[in-house]
Amino acid sequence: MKALFNVKMDMLDFASWGGVLLFFSISAVLFGGDMAMAGIGAAAIVALMFLVSHSIDILLGVLRRHPRAGEFTGYVTNGPEALVVAVGLIHGKLLFAAGVPLGSNFANPVLLTLAAFITGRFLNLFSTRALWTAIILLGTMAASGSFYLPAVQEQLLFWAIATLVISITFYIFKGVEEGGNDDDETYPVYYVIPAIALLLGAGYFLDPAVAMTAASSKVPEGAISFFVLSFITSWPEFRSVMTLIRMNRFRSALINIFVSNITNLWLAVAAVLVYLFS
Secondary structure, eight states, X not given: OGGGGOOOOOHHHHHHHHHHHHHHHHHHHHTTOOHHHHHHHHXXXXXXXXXXXXXXXXXXXXXXXXXTHHHHHHHHTTHHHHHHHHHHHHTTOHHHHHHHHHHHHHHHHHHHHHHHHHHTOHHHHHTTTHHHHHHHHHHHHHHHHHTXXXXXHTXXXXXXXXXXXXXXXXXXXXXXXXXXXXXXXXXXXXXHHHHHHHHHHHHHHHHHHHHHHHHHHTOOHHHIIIIIIHHHHHHHHHHHHHHHHHTTOHHHHHHHHHHHHHHHHHHHHHHHHHHHHO
């Protein structure tokens, strides 16, 4: 059980946490908010980010040898997005609910590129199925961005249907992962239970923490949803692809992001359909 408490942190974690604290503190000053409460809220968000990252590290430790580690992790790391979507729909805020998964579809490719540069394996990664990598990443980004077009806002049902067809096509052609290395150290399977509990628990408290911080810093909810929350909820994907790239599992790293982006589109489509028919 020691592995559950074997915390891994590096300068990237500290930099991301510092960025969140700085963003909300500066916003509180610029918009006349409560800087003290904004700082407390930002610290809470940082703590939750840490718990999410740690739970993903544990899950990757369990799945390390699994031939579909990238795909499974792609589903799991979208748990926070799903929770935020649910909370947004409960309060009848479609733009807030859809903004997180749609914004994450822009954050994920950026963080994937950053991970490739940091590990020094940019060419190895992006030369792997280069054409389909470009098609899927650019396609999911285009589908996400089109949601905000004024014409689309008047035809949300059409957008949902078209996006569903496109995303299913991308899923079919996402590719197959390479197998894991038998020498890779793994954690016992039962570690999945506390890891998922930790992930869901952190995700559950993420929205109220952001809501309090938003109110204190005076940052518009839409901006927080699309820019800040999308980055925060994409951090687990960043951590997971870093690990997969370092294991030379380039297809798995790409499929992790493919599945995450595709699932984000499904979450946004679900949000639109629930909003329209409820």
